[in-house]
Amino acid sequence: MPGPGHTPAVPAAGTLAARRETAGAPPASLAAHPPWQVAPIAAGLSILVAWVHLAYWQSHWDEWWGYGVFFLATGLAQALFAPAILHWGGSRLALMGIAGNLAIVGMYVLSRTYGVPVGTHAGLAERAGAVDLATTAAEIALAGVLLALVGSRERRWIFNLMLVAGVVLWGLRTTGRLP
Amino acid sequence: MGLSRRDLLKAGLFSTAALALPAERVARTELAVKNRIPQSELPAPFTVPFAKPEVLAPVARTADTDYYIVTQKQVAAQVLPGRYTNMWGYNGLVPGPTIECMRGRQAVVRQICDLPDVHPSLRYKVWTSTHLHGSCSLPQYDGYANDITKPGMYKDYVYPNTQDARTMWYHDHGIHITATNAHMGLAAMYILHDQAELALPIPHGAYDVPLIIKDATFAQDGELVMDDNDHSGIYGDVNLVNGRPWPLMHVEPRKYRFRMLNAAASRSYDLSLSTGDAMTVIGTDGGLMPRPQEVSHLRFAMAERYEVVIDFSKYKPGTRVVLRNESPRNNIDYANTDVVMAFEVGGHVSDSSNNEVPPELNPNMEVMGLTAADATRTRRLDFGRTNGAWTINGTTWADVVDSDYKHVLANPAHDDVEIWELQNESGGWFHPVHIHMVDFRILDRNGRPPLAHELGPKDVVYVGEGEIVRVVMRFDHVGKYMIHCHNLVHEDHDMMAQFEVGHGGDDPVKADPARALPAGPLFVKEDDSRDRPDDSSSATPTPSPTPTPAVSTPAPPAKRSPIRKLIRRKRARKSIKRKPVRKTVSRKHVKRKPVKKTVSRKSVKRKRVSRGRSR
Numbered sequence: 001m002p003g004p005g006h007t008p009a010v011p012a013a014g015t016l017a018a019r020r021e022t023a024g025a026p027p028a029s030l031a032a033h034p035p036w037q038v039a040p041i042a043a044g045l046s047i048l049v050a051w052v053h054l055a056y057w058q059s060h061w062d063e064w065w066g067y068g069v070f071f072l073a074t075g076l077a078q079a080l081f082a083p084a085i086l087h088w089g090g091s092r093l094a095l096m097g098i099a100g101n102l103a104i105v106g107m108y109v110l111s112r113t114y115g116v117p118v119g120t121h122a123g124l125a126e127r128a129g130a131v132d133l134a135t136t137a138a139e140i141a142l143a144g145v146l147l148a149l150v151g152s153r154e155r156r157w158i159f160n161l162m163l164v165a166g167v168v169l170w171g172l173r174t175t176g177r178l179p
Numbered sequence: 180m181g182l183s184r185r186d187l188l189k190a191g192l193f194s195t196a197a198l199a200l201p202a203e204r205v206a207r208t209e210l211a212v213k214n215r216i217p218q219s220e221l222p223a224p225f226t227v228p229f230a231k232p233e234v235l236a237p238v239a240r241t242a243d244t245d246y247y248i249v250t251q252k253q254v255a256a257q258v259l260p261g262r263y264t265n266m267w268g269y270n271g272l273v274p275g276p277t278i279e280c281m282r283g284r285q286a287v288v289r290q291i292c293d294l295p296d297v298h299p300s301l302r303y304k305v306w307t308s309t310h311l312h313g314s315c316s317l318p319q320y321d322g323y324a325n326d327i328t329k330p331g332m333y334k335d336y337v338y339p340n341t342q343d344a345r346t347m348w349y350h351d352h353g354i355h356i357t358a359t360n361a362h363m364g365l366a367a368m369y370i371l372h373d374q375a376e377l378a379l380p381i382p383h384g385a386y387d388v389p390l391i392i393k394d395a396t397f398a399q400d401g402e403l404v405m406d407d408n409d410h411s412g413i414y415g416d417v418n419l420v421n422g423r424p425w426p427l428m429h430v431e432p433r434k435y436r437f438r439m440l441n442a443a444a445s446r447s448y449d450l451s452l453s454t455g456d457a458m459t460v461i462g463t464d465g466g467l468m469p470r471p472q473e474v475s476h477l478r479f480a481m482a483e484r485y486e487v488v489i490d491f492s493k494y495k496p497g498t499r500v501v502l503r504n505e506s507p508r509n510n511i512d513y514a515n516t517d518v519v520m521a522f523e524v525g526g527h528v529s530d531s532s533n534n535e536v537p538p539e540l541n542p543n544m545e546v547m548g549l550t551a552a553d554a555t556r557t558r559r560l561d562f563g564r565t566n567g568a569w570t571i572n573g574t575t576w577a578d579v580v581d582s583d584y585k586h587v588l589a590n591p592a593h594d595d596v597e598i599w600e601l602q603n604e605s606g607g608w609f610h611p612v613h614i615h616m617v618d619f620r621i622l623d624r625n626g627r628p629p630l631a632h633e634l635g636p637k638d639v640v641y642v643g644e645g646e647i648v649r650v651v652m653r654f655d656h657v658g659k660y661m662i663h664c665h666n667l668v669h670e671d672h673d674m675m676a677q678f679e680v681g682h683g684g685d686d687p688v689k690a691d692p693a694r695a696l697p698a699g700p701l702f703v704k705e706d707d708s709r710d711r712p713d714d715s716s717s718a719t720p721t722p723s724p725t726p727t728p729a730v731s732t733p734a735p736p737a738k739r740s741p742i743r744k745l746i747r748r749k750r751a752r753k754s755i756k757r758k759p760v761r762k763t764v765s766r767k768h769v770k771r772k773p774v775k776k777t778v779s780r781k782s783v784k785r786k787r788v789s790r791g792r793s794r
Contacts, residue, residue, distance in 0.1 A: 062606035062644075105197050112201030127409055128201035136201075140194045159189040166192030173200055 034148040039089050042097070042149075043082035045142040049101075050078035052135045064119040074104060085146075094149035098158060101139040101146075108136050109169065113178050212406050214398045218514050221397075221417060222260055222424050225499070225521040229428035232368060232389060232421055235276035237286075239702050245286045246702045247278060251307055251365060252293040258422060262401035265299055267363040269349075273422050274391045274442070275367025278349070280340050282373035288349075289701050291333040292693075298359065300402060305330055306353045307360060311369055312482060313347030313464060313638055314338050315616050318658035322352035323687035324576065324675065325584070334693040335701065338369075342618075343544055343636075344376035345466035346389075346438045346484040354576070358444045358667035359405055362413055366391070366442045376467060380535040382436035382488065388428075391421050392479075392519060393443040407668045408511065410569070411608065412445025416513035418504070420520045430522045432492045434534050436461070439477075439485045444667040446510050447609065447641070450477040450519065453501035456493070459536050462486030465618035465636025467541035472631040478507055480611035480641040482665040485632060488536050489522070496526035508644060509608050546618045546636045549596060549651045557598040558589055562610045562642060562664060562674065569664065569674030576663075576675040584659065584688060586677070591654045593681035598622065598651050603642045610669065612648075613639045615660035616680075619652035639665055658684025 053075030061068025081097055110116060112128045147155050172178035182190075237245040254271040255263040269275025280286050290309045298305055306329045310322025319326065320336045328334045347369040351360035368389045377383065394415030396404040407413050417424050441448060452458060457473040464484050477485060494500065502519040506512050541547075561572050568575050572588060579586045591597050599619075601612050618636040621629035625646055633640070642648050663675035685691075 064605070064607075109197050109200060112204065128205045133198060133202060136197055140197060144190065155186075159186045162193035163189035166189070166194075166196045169196035169200060170192065173196075178200065 038145055038148045039085050042094075042142055042145045043086045045138050045145065046078045046082040046085070046097070049135050049138050049142065050075045050082070052131065053078060066119045067116075070107075085149075089149060091150045091154065094146040095154060097146045098143045098150070101143045102162075105136055105139050105143075106165070108132065212396070212404055215396050215404050215416065216259070216262075216399055218416070221515070224425035224515055224518050225427040225501075227260065227423050227426050229426035229520065230421055230423055232274050232391065233272060233276045235270070235278050241702065243284055244702070245280060245284055247286060247288045248291065248701060249275070249288055250291040250293050253295060253299070254364075256364070256422070258395070258419065259397055259401065259417075259424060262397065264397060264401045264403060266403070267294055267360065267365050269365065269367050272367075273364035275349070275365070277368045277370060277389060279370045279372065280338075282340055282342070282344060282371055285340050286338045287701065288336045288338065289333055289698065290328060290336060291696065291698065292328045292330050294330050296330050301359060301405065303356055303359070305360075306356070307365065308352045308354070309334070309336060309349055309365075310352035310615075311336065311338050311347055311349045312613070313342075313345055313369075313484070314340075315342060315656050317656075317690075318660060318685050318687035319690035319692075321615055321660060321687065323659075324352055324354040324357070324661065325580065326688045326692065327353055328693035332693040332695055333698045334691070340371055342371065343466040343541065344373040345371050345464070345636075346440065346462065346486060347371060348391075348440050348442065348482075348484070350442070355671050355673075358407065358413060358671050361442070361667055362393075362395070362403065362405055362444045366393075368438070368440060370438070375541070379467075379537060379540065380533050381461060381537070381540075382434050383533050385530070386434065386533065387436045387438070389421065389438045389440070390520075391419075391440045391442050392448065393419050393441070394446045394516065395419055410668055410672045412511075412666050412668050414446055414511035414513075415443075416516060418516055418519050425515065425518060426520050428520060428522050429525055430491050431525050431528045432494065432496065433528045433531060434488050434490045434492070434536070437487045437489065438462075439479065439487055441479050441481050441483055443481050445481065446516075447481060447507045447611070448477075448479040448519065449505040449507050450479055451475055451503050451505060452489070453499075453503055454494070456490075459488040459490075460485055460632040460635075461488055461536060461540055463633065463635030464638045465546065466544065468635030469542045469544065469547050470539060470634075471536050472634055474630075474632045476505070477632050478630065478641060480609070480639060480665065481667070482611055482613055482639045483637075483641070491522065491524045492528075494524045496524055498524045500524065507609070544618075544636055546620050546652065549620050549653065551598060551622055551649075551651060553596045554598040554651055555595050556591070557600060559600045559602060560588065560612075560662070561602045561604070562612065563604060569669040569672055571662065571664075571674055571676045574676055575673035577673055579675075579677055584677075584686075587659065587679045588662065588676045589678040591678065591680055593657050594653065594655055595680075596651065596653045598649055600647055600649050601640065601642045602647045604645065606644045608666075608669075609641060609643045609646075610674070611639050611665040612642050612662070613665045614650075614652070614662045614678075616656055616658075617652040617654060619650040622649040622651055624648050654680040656684075657681040659687050 053071050057068050057071035057075060060071045077100060081100075085093055085097065107116070111126050115126070147158065150158070169178065235247055235249070238248050239246040249269045250271070251267060251269055252271050254266055254268050254273070256266045256268070256273045258264050258266070258273070266273045278286065278288070288309075290307070292307055294305050294307070296305060297303065306327035308322045308324060308327050311320075314321075316336070316338055320338065349367055349369050351357055351365035353360055368391060370389070395417050396406075396415040397417065398404050405413055420426050439450075455475065457475050458477065460472045460474055460477070461467060462485065467486070471488070477487070479485065489500075491500070500522045502521065504517050504519050506516065563570055563573075565573050574586070574588070589597075599614070603610050618638055619640075621633050621637060621640055623629065637650070640648050640650060657680050659677050659679045661675055661677050663670045
């Protein structure tokens with residue numbers, strides 16, 4: 001549901017056709033005309049993960065103020081993102097949502113493997129639990145849904161960044177550098 | 180939006196990493212924890228009979244010294260009915276045998292390490308160091324963490340027993356593996372009596388009962404499960420008292436004195452009686468309190484000792500009184516960790532003597548007379564976490580080792596009185612802080628008076644979430660001593676530091692290190708006239724014919740000279756006939772060969788910390 005003045009980035013037709021032949025890439029028109037369900041689903045997922053962060057901000061504040069602030073800010077941002085994506089939609093907002101949620105996912109992986117770099121739990125890997133794993137899955141799903149709102153060029157960038165991040169993480173794990 | 184297979188692969192690679200890597204880490208430890216015996220297969224609380232730990236008899240006695248031999252060995256113990264658990268025990272007993280001594284008679288305890296070279300399941304290299312907790316021992320006999328005894332070695336510990344009567348305990352203190360060593364069973368009680376205490380009409384003998392309380396988790400095969408929850412602590416689903424799960428003790432309708440010791444690695448308790456009645460606390464870590472204190476709840480941290488009188492005369496025969504645990508914050512609780520044991524009241528009193536709690540118990544103990552005005556200095560010690568390590572004022576025991584044991588957090592002069600402010604800014608955990616060698620008095624807690632049960636001499640203090648606790652103490656023995664959190668997992672990783680009283684004390688690592696077996700004679704026949712005040716009765720040590728505790732000799736004034744004599748004798752003996760002494764583990768050895776544990780991230784983390792420090 002693109003907002004007013006939205007101009008999705010669409011690659012040149014010749015380039016797109018060549019890619020479609022070789023890699024089965026999606027047609028350019030999809031980003032410009034995403035299914036109507038995308039924004040409501042994204043909003044619902046964002047509310048869900050926001051609720052989790054807001055529910056846990058106090059206990060994290062008890063451990064260290066910085067953790068509490070992070071949870072509060074994250075929860076508020078995700079909560080505000082829901083009405084924003086419903087009202088304005090748009091590629092730019094979707095890109096912000098993808099970047100923000102994937103950054104949170106990255107922080108989560110860090111906190112459950114190496115440990116966060118600051119605060120009273122600095123360097124201490126926390127134990128993953130069902131709630132936080134489910135929340136992370138929802139954030140990944142949210143990022144995936146938001147991909148429908150961005151142009152194919154940005155989408156390609158995001159997929160490539162995910163590939164790099166995935167390779168790095170699995171590489172670190174298989175070489176024993178990730179605890 | 181259509182997705183190509185390639186896009187799905189890219190996204191999937193990241194997504195699986197984000198979800199699978201954290202989950203896999205948990206799965207590794209959970210596999211071990213999930214393998215624990217289900218609640219339904221554990222014994223129901225209060226179905227196992229209560230038992231007291233054995234009392235260790237001295238192997239010999241001289242005029243002023245009792246000699247003991249203790250062998251640390253692995254044993255298949257039947258803790259849970261029908262299952263055997265590989266544990267480590269002093270003399271193969273879990274808990275180990277109680278040593279009872281009389282004030283003024285020093286004790287020499289030979290600790291022989293007959294443990295396996297490698298831990299059977301955690302696969303770490305084994306060493307021990309034995310700390311007599313509550314004793315003002317010389318530095319080399321204090322269980323200094325790096326003064327280790329490896330399998331195949333032994334060490335003779337000399338305990339002065341010059342302090343007031345008190346409940347002490349001896350337990351492992353080996354560098355980096357204290358938590359698992361002690362959790363395996365290397366802990367036991369050490370009771371010091373004196374004439375003043377024995378003269379009080381408080382319960383004695385059969386009515387003076389040790390309660391060594393700890394928790395444990397058992398796997399299906401009976402073995403201990405030791406998950407340290409990301410260095411937070413080891414918590415069990417079974418409460419053990421004297422090695423028995425939730426035991427039932429039959430008591431007479433009269434007063435009993437319970438010497439409670441929290442020997443858990445990480446669990447604190449909040450004890451109360453199911454009847455709601457008060458308990459009378461008469462003693463703390465450092466001995467009898469000036470006056471008894473009535474409490475309905477007892478917050479009880481690891482390594483604390485409380486002597487508590489419970490009066491069962493108020494209950495009808497057949498009444499069951501449950502010792503409950505309303506768990507303090509930041510423990511991991513299970514279905515039945517809310518109860519510890521139960522007492523079933525009988526109808527007959529076989530001995531009604533010593534059935535009182537007088538209003539004054541030990542009014543003249545020096546430490547309880549110390550005030551803030553006596554202090555020459557106030558120091559602040561902050562217990563926190565820095566870069567993943569548990570720290571004191573931002574430092575760890577690694578800093579002590581790296582400095583070749585020179586780094587100290589405090590250097591009070593001999594006989595100085597100081598106030599130490601122990602601070603825990605975190606809301607996420609508590610720290611029972613143990614200061615070696617001294618007794619201290621708690622001045623206040625967050626500016627408020629200490630809790631009622633803390634109004635006695637202490638050597639461990641519960642520094643709760645967000646608390647600042649001020650303690651005052653006199654430093655009356657020279658040398659280097661440790662201070663650390665008694666959550667043993669925190670201690671191992673690496674919330675431990677040292678202070679030095681004065682200068683020139685004995686070196687805790689080099690003064691009298693462990694030696695290789697076979698061991699020489701434990702005691703020296705007193706035919707050396709230099710050390711003998713006269714030529715009469717204190718001749719050859721007499722092997723003790725029966726396993727009775729040595730509690731008969733009157734207490735002479737406190738003095739250190741017998742220990743010095745013994746050291747002189749030992750040193751003379753060394754120079755004559757001993758083989759070259761095998762060194763204890765070196766600093767490099769400890770750093771280069773970090774301990775391996777089941778949870779692989781632990782060893783990885785330690786390596787990482789070590790690398791960071793080496794840079």
